[in-house]
Amino acid sequence: MSVPRIRRSALLAAGLALVTAGALAGPAAGAAVAATPAATGQPMNYVVNTKANHGQTKKAEREIEAAGGSVVASYEQIGVVIARSGDPGFAARLRQSKTIDSVGASRTAGIQAADVESTVEETAVPAAAADGNEPLWANQWDMRQIGVDQAHKSALGNRDVVVGVLDSGIDATHEDLAGAVDPALSASCLSGRPDTSWQSWQPTSSSHGTHVAGTIAAAKNGKGIEGIAPGVRVAAVKVVDNGGFIYPEYAICGFVWAAEHHFTLTNNSYYVDPWMFNCAGDPDQGAVSEAVRRAVDYSRRGGVLNVAAAGNENIDLAHKTVDVSSPDDTTPGGRPIDASCLDLPAELPGVIAVSAIGAKGDKSYFSSYGLNKVAVSAPGGDATAFQAPDTPDRRGGVLSTLPGNKYGYMSGTSMASPHVAGVLALLASTHPGANAEQLRSLLVKQADPHACPTGVFNPGGTGAYQATCEGTLTNNGFYGAGVVNAAKAADAWRN
Numbered sequence: 129m130s131v132p133r134i135r136r137s138a139l140l141a142a143g144l145a146l147v148t149a150g151a152l153a154g155p156a157a158g159a160a161v162a163a164t165p166a167a168t169g170q171p172m173n174y175v176v177n178t179k180a181n182h183g184q185t186k187k188a189e190r191e192i193e194a195a196g197g198s199v200v201a202s203y204e205q206i207g208v209v210i211a212r213s214g215d216p217g218f219a220a221r222l223r224q225s226k227t228i229d230s231v232g233a234s235r236t237a238g239i240q241a242a243d244v245e246s247t248v249e250e251t252a253v254p255a256a257a258a259d260g261n262e263p264l265w266a267n268q269w270d271m272r273q274i275g276v277d278q279a280h281k282s283a284l285g286n287r288d289v290v291v292g293v294l295d296s297g298i299d300a301t302h303e304d305l306a307g308a309v310d311p312a313l314s315a316s317c318l319s320g321r322p323d324t325s326w327q328s329w330q331p332t333s334s335s336h337g338t339h340v341a342g343t344i345a346a347a348k349n350g351k352g353i354e355g356i357a358p359g360v361r362v363a364a365v366k367v368v369d370n371g372g373f374i375y376p377e378y379a380i381c382g383f384v385w386a387a388e389h390h391f392t393l394t395n396n397s398y399y400v401d402p403w404m405f406n407c408a409g410d411p412d413q414g415a416v417s418e419a420v421r422r423a424v425d426y427s428r429r430g431g432v433l434n435v436a437a438a439g440n441e442n443i444d445l446a447h448k449t450v451d452v453s454s455p456d457d458t459t460p461g462g463r464p465i466d467a468s469c470l471d472l473p474a475e476l477p478g479v480i481a482v483s484a485i486g487a488k489g490d491k492s493y494f495s496s497y498g499l500n501k502v503a504v505s506a507p508g509g510d511a512t513a514f515q516a517p518d519t520p521d522r523r524g525g526v527l528s529t530l531p532g533n534k535y536g537y538m539s540g541t542s543m544a545s546p547h548v549a550g551v552l553a554l555l556a557s558t559h560p561g562a563n564a565e566q567l568r569s570l571l572v573k574q575a576d577p578h579a580c581p582t583g584v585f586n587p588g589g590t591g592a593y594q595a596t597c598e599g600t601l602t603n604n605g606f607y608g609a610g611v612v613n614a615a616k617a618a619d620a621w622r623n
Contacts, residue, residue, distance in 0.1 A: 484508025
C-alpha cells in the first residue's frame with residue numbers, strides 16, 4: 129500500500145475511472161543526495177525575515193542584492209522576502225545585518241528538476257444508482273460515517289463560502305468539480321509568488337489536490353461521487369511541485385494569497401519540506417518556522433481558518449523524541465527532536481490539526497496524534513486488515529475525484545483533513561455571520577466524542593503500530609474533541 133507523497137509514508141491508494149482496472153503506483157523515490165551549491169553552482173532559495181513595513185522590507189531587498197542574492201518575492205505585509213543565491217556564504221553574511229531578523233535556507237538540495245510522483249490506472253464507473261444517489265455512493269463509507277447523507281437533506285453549502293485547497297492543483301474540467309472551482313481565486317505558488325494563469329494551477333504529476341477537492345465539494349449531479357459541501361466554491365492554490373515537495377516559499381505564498389482573497393478557510397494536507405519538524409534552535413529551520421508562522425498569522429488576521437493534516441507517521445506530537453525522515457530532499461537521517469520542533473503548518477497556533485480514523489471509527493494505524501495537538505478526527509482510511517469498510521469492493525481508502533474525470537482511493541490524514549474542511553464549509557454556510565474563531569468553536573461543539581481505547585492501541589497485535597492515547601472523552605490525543613459530524617453542521621438549530 130502507498131500513501132499520497134504529500135505526506136510521506138506508506139499507505140493505500142487505488143484508482144477508479146472510466147475504462148480499465150488497476151492500482152496506483154507508489155510514490156517516486158526520494159531525491160538523490162545533492163552536492164552543495166558551491167560545488168555545483170546550483171542556487172538555493174532562502175526566507176529572509178525582517179520588520180513588516182515597507183521601509184524595512186525594501187532595505188532588506190537592497191541588502192540581499194548587495195550580498196550577491198536576488199529577490200524572488202517580497203511580502204512586506206509580513207516582513208518576509210524570498211531570496212535566491214548560489215553562494216554558500218550568503219545566509220551567514222545577511223545574518224550580520226541589523227535589518228534582518230533571521231535567514232534560513234528553504235531546502236537542502238539545490239534548485240533542480242523534480243521527480244514525477246506517481247501514475248494511476250483505472251477501472252469502470254457504474255451507472256447512476258436506482259435510488260437517486262451518485263453512482264459511487266455505495267463506496268463512500270466515509271460520507272455515511274459522518275452523516276453526509278443526512279446533512280444534504282437540509283444543506284449543501286453556500287457559494288459565498290470559499291475553501292482554498294493548498295495542494296497539487298485541481299482539475300477544473302472534472303465533471304464533479306467544474307462547477308465548484310473558482311478560476312478567479314486560483315493560482316500557482318511554485319515560483320514563490322502567485323501565477324494566476326489557468327494552466328499554472330492545473331495538476332501535473334499529482335492527483336492529490338483533485339482528490340482532496342472532491343471530498344470537500346464534488347457535485348450532486350448523478351456522476352461519480354458527492355462531496356460534503358457541493359454548494360461551496362473551492363480555489364486551487366498550487367503549492368506542491370512535480371517532485372511532491374512543498375517548500376516554505378510555496379506555503380508562504382499560499383497563505384498570503386488566501387488572506388488577500390478573503391478565503392473562508394484553507395485545507396493543508398501536507399507538511400512543509402524538507403524538514404518534517406522545523407526546530408527553533410537551528411538557524412535555517414528557525415527562520416523557516418518564523419516565516420511560515422507569519423504567513424499563517426496574516427491569514428488568520430484576514431479571517432481565514434486553516435485546517436491541516438496531523439501526519440501519517442504514527443508519531444505522538446505531544447511527546448516527540450526523534451525524526452528519521454528529514455531532510456527529505458537530500459539524505460534523511462535520525463536526529464533528536466523536542467517540543468520546539470514543529471510540524472508545519474499543523475502545529476502552528478490557530479491551525480486545526482486533524483487525525484484520521486478508519487471505517488470502524490478507530491484511529492487509523494498510520495495517523496499521528498497527540499493530546500492538545502489534534503483538534504478533531506475524520507475519515508482517512510485504514511488497512512483493510514484492521515478496519516475494512518462495508519462497501520461493495522471493501523477497499524480501505526477514501527474514494528474521491530482524480531484528474532481526467534476519474535475516481536480513486538487514497539488513504540492518509542491528507543484525506544481526513546478535507547473532511548473537516550468540508551464540515552467547516554457547511555458550518556460557515558449555516559452560520560453566515562460566524563468568524564473564524566466562532567467556526568472553530570462550532571466545529572469542536574458538533575464533534576461526536578470518541579474515548580481512548582483501553583490500554584495500548586496495538587492494531588494487528590505485532591507492536592509495529594502501537595500508540596498510547598492520553599486524555600478524556602472530549603479531549604484526547606487520538607480524536608481531539610471527537611469525530612466531525614456533517615449532519616449536525618448542516619442543521620443550524622442544533623449548533
